[in-house]
Structures are given as C-alpha cells and as structure tokens.
Amino acid sequence: MAPFRKEREAKPMANTSLRVAIAGLGPIGKKVAEALDQGIDGLTLAAVSAQNPEKHHNWLGSLKKKPAVLPIEKLSDAADIAIECAPAKLLRSIVAPFVEKGKTAIVLSAGALLENEDLVELARKNGGQIVVPTGALIGLDAVTAAAVGEIHSVRMVTRKPVNGLAGAPFLVENNIEIESIKEPLKIFDGTAREAAKGFPANLNVAVALSLAGIGPDRTRLEIWADPALTRNVHRVEVDSDSARFSMSIENIPSENPKTGRITALSVIALLRKQRAALRVGT
Ligand SMILES: NC(=O)C1=CN([C@@H]2O[C@H](COP(=O)(O)OP(=O)(O)OC[C@H]3O[C@@H](n4cnc5c(N)ncnc54)[C@H](OP(=O)(O)O)[C@@H]3O)[C@@H](O)[C@H]2O)C=CC1
Ligand SMILES: O=C([O-])CC(=O)C(=O)O
Incomplete structure (x- = not known):
C-alpha cells in the first residue's frame, strides 16, 4: 500500500511545470524567452528582468503569454530556475537569492563566478545548483x-x-x-x-x-x-x-x-534536457 501511495504522490511532482526567470533581455535572454514562450516541455516562462523594461514593451507584447516583469531582486519569489544573462557585475544579485532558496541558477556571465566563488558554497549549503552551460564554446x-x-x-x-x-x-x-x-x-x-x-x-x-x-x-x-x-x-x-x-x-x-548566436541555443538545449525522456551528452 505504501509504495503505491508514494508513486501516486510522485507523479504530479514530475508533471509540475518549473517556472523560469530570465535576468537580462539581450540577444541571449530574448531568444531563450521566445523558445520558452513557444513551449519547452515542463517549463514555463514566469518572469523577466531588464534595466529598461519600457524598451522591451513591443517585444513583450509579441509573446503568446506575457511573463511578469520584475526587478532582479524579486525574481526568486516568482521562479524555480534563473537564467542569468545580464552584465557580469549583476551576477551575485541574480544568483544568490536563487541558490540560497535551494533553487537553480544558470549562469552565462561565467567569468564573474571567479570573484564570487562563495556562491558555490552557498548553493551547496542550501541544496541549490549553479549551472554553467557550454554557451559559445564547444566540447x-x-x-x-x-x-x-x-x-x-x-x-x-x-x-x-x-x-x-x-x-x-x-x-x-x-x-x-x-x-x-x-x-x-x-x-x-x-x-x-x-x-x-x-x-x-x-x-x-x-x-x-x-x-x-x-x-x-x-x-x-x-x-x-x-x-x-x-x-x-x-x-x-x-x-x-x-x-x-x-x-x-x-x-x-x-x-x-x-556574443555568439549559438550561446542562446546552448541554453535552450540545456532547458530541453531538464524533462527529456532521452538525454544525449554528459
Ligand atoms: N558563457 C558564454 O558562453 C557567453 C556568455 N555571455 C555573457 O552573457 C551575458 C549576456 O549577454 P547578452 O545576451 O549579449 O546581453 P547584453 O549585454 O546585450 O544585454 C544585457 C541585458 O541585461 C539587462 N540589464 C542591465 N542591467 C540590468 C539590471 N539592473 N536589471 C535587469 N537587467 C539588466 C539589459 O537591459 P536593457 O535591455 O533594458 O538595457 C540587457 O537586456 C553577458 O555577461 C555576456 O558576457 C555572452 C556570450 C557567451
Ligand atoms: O565568451 C564570451 O563571452 C563570448 C564569446 O566568446 C563568443 O560568443 O564567442
């Protein structure tokens, strides 16, 4: 009886959509947001952040489902996963609130991690995760x-x-x-x-x-x-x-x-893997 009940409890969890927040609406953020808006299994675009949201008004209007537009410090209340694709100096303010709540931050400004190495410890302590995609690189x-x-x-x-x-x-x-x-x-x-x-x-x-x-x-x-x-x-x-x-x-x-075009595609490929039944590559 108990194992059966466990399985029934686990199923809805697997079906729950993970909410994604995108910090930065440059070429990476916009392309990833559009892919999420088009549909990626198990994920929804919950929120975005930009320095000057007004500049992105028309683009936001072109999405099928408009996400919340929030300042970066509010993103971790609205989402389970952050995609950091903003200027490097903002890395800490985007990543820390997510990982200290045990959530995931996908980091594009990877260079800034070297001056914020304690974020990795913060993630470890709280059960969060920092993910650096292959981005513009290979292999x-x-x-x-x-x-x-x-x-x-x-x-x-x-x-x-x-x-x-x-x-x-x-x-x-x-x-x-x-x-x-x-x-x-x-x-x-x-x-x-x-x-x-x-x-x-x-x-x-x-x-x-x-x-x-x-x-x-x-x-x-x-x-x-x-x-x-x-x-x-x-x-x-x-x-x-x-x-x-x-x-x-x-x-x-x-x-x-x-910024190379392939960078956003690398993030989209990573997001597609989150709930994929078949994952290829390490
Ligand atoms: N790991 C990798 O392989 C690669 C990493 N990168 C890195 O990824 C990051 C993003 O690059 P790219 O897409 O070209 O972005 P851009 O540098 O073109 O754009 C940055 C975005 O951040 C937004 N932003 C700036 N300040 C704030 C703020 N205070 N709050 C919220 N948003 C803010 C800007 O808003 P607004 O539009 O309103 O001005 C803009 O949308 C960069 O750090 C870049 O170096 C780039 C290529 C490869
Ligand atoms: O590493 C970066 O920030 C960007 C880069 O070299 C590329 O897009 O080819």
Whole structure:
C-alpha cells in the first residue's frame, strides 16, 4: 500500500511545470524567452528582468503569454530556475537569492563566478545548483569527462573581430589600440583568471572551459584581434591521460557583436534536457 501511495504522490511532482526567470533581455535572454514562450516541455516562462523594461514593451507584447516583469531582486519569489544573462557585475544579485532558496541558477556571465566563488558554497549549503552551460564554446562534455581522469594541459586561442573586443578593460588599461589595426594582433597571453578580469564581457568561454577542466590558473589563453574576421573563433587543445583532442568553433555574432548566436541555443538545449525522456551528452 505504501509504495503505491508514494508513486501516486510522485507523479504530479514530475508533471509540475518549473517556472523560469530570465535576468537580462539581450540577444541571449530574448531568444531563450521566445523558445520558452513557444513551449519547452515542463517549463514555463514566469518572469523577466531588464534595466529598461519600457524598451522591451513591443517585444513583450509579441509573446503568446506575457511573463511578469520584475526587478532582479524579486525574481526568486516568482521562479524555480534563473537564467542569468545580464552584465557580469549583476551576477551575485541574480544568483544568490536563487541558490540560497535551494533553487537553480544558470549562469552565462561565467567569468564573474571567479570573484564570487562563495556562491558555490552557498548553493551547496542550501541544496541549490549553479549551472554553467557550454554557451559559445564547444566540447565541455569531453573536457569534464577527461577531468575525471588527469588533464595535463588546456590551451585556448581566441580570435575575434575588432568590435567583439573593443572597450575591454584590459585594452583600456594597457593603452592597446585595436580600432585601426590592419593585421591580426595578439593582445593577451595569460590564464583564464586573468582573462576574466581583463575581458569580463568577451571571454566567459575561457572561464567555463577552466571550470570544466583544470581551473582558471592552469588554463592558458591567447586572444587575438583580427580585422579580417567576421566570426568569434575559439580553438581549444586538451592533453589528458585518456585522450588528446582539439576543437574549434566559429561563432556568428548576434546583435551584440561580443556574443555568439549559438550561446542562446546552448541554453535552450540545456532547458530541453531538464524533462527529456532521452538525454544525449554528459
Ligand atoms: N558563457 C558564454 O558562453 C557567453 C556568455 N555571455 C555573457 O552573457 C551575458 C549576456 O549577454 P547578452 O545576451 O549579449 O546581453 P547584453 O549585454 O546585450 O544585454 C544585457 C541585458 O541585461 C539587462 N540589464 C542591465 N542591467 C540590468 C539590471 N539592473 N536589471 C535587469 N537587467 C539588466 C539589459 O537591459 P536593457 O535591455 O533594458 O538595457 C540587457 O537586456 C553577458 O555577461 C555576456 O558576457 C555572452 C556570450 C557567451
Ligand atoms: O565568451 C564570451 O563571452 C563570448 C564569446 O566568446 C563568443 O560568443 O564567442
């Protein structure tokens, strides 16, 4: 009798829709919101947040079901999962309220996690979860698998068009002028941790790679500005005791030249996995 009752109790739980909040309505937030509005199994778009909600009035009106428009500090009352796709400096104010309530935060501004590492402990203590999707990168499934064994080295070379890098603090602080370059220029050679500081809106992928593999201090990164490029190109090389592999991806920029189109699709793929009967990939 008891097991039967348990099963009947469990079923409605599995059928309950998880409420999703999207913090930031740039190219990532909007595309993910539209996918949720079109329908993703087991999930509903409950709330969104933007700096200037008025700017998004027409777009919100185009959705089949308008979500609540809330300031970021109210999102965790309205949703079970947050998708952080806002400027990096807001990471903490978006993620902390969710994970301290034992909820999930999907983080795109992965670079900012390095200066807010205690959020991981906060999530652990309260049964919450921080999820960093593959985003604009490739192959984090292989890197996490290799990391179960021993990874000897991870190197990444990023090449971006000038407008995908312009204005980064590292360039400003070091007086590196890229606007008029005619040839590819190497502008950075260092660790993923250093890149997160110098390029907070351009190199989240390097930090995601480092968290999947051998950490931000051992993951090496070169960044090139290339005036002939129209895509953001990342090449990753991993050497480990189970495999040696290299991967590269050429991202078509979205309306934000710093952000590859595939980033939003990666989040949508992750959301589709939440309730999928068949999950492929690690
Ligand atoms: N992990 C990865 O692979 C990748 C990560 N990223 C990162 O993802 C994040 C989002 O990128 P992208 O979609 O291009 O976004 P944008 O930078 O183009 O837009 C940011 C959004 O945040 C909103 N915002 C700003 N301040 C606030 C606030 N106080 N409260 C609520 N919302 C606010 C803005 O509102 P408004 O529209 O009203 O101005 C805007 O909608 C960035 O940090 C980016 O670096 C990007 C690419 C790849
Ligand atoms: O990592 C980032 O923030 C963005 C990026 O490189 C890309 O979209 O290709």
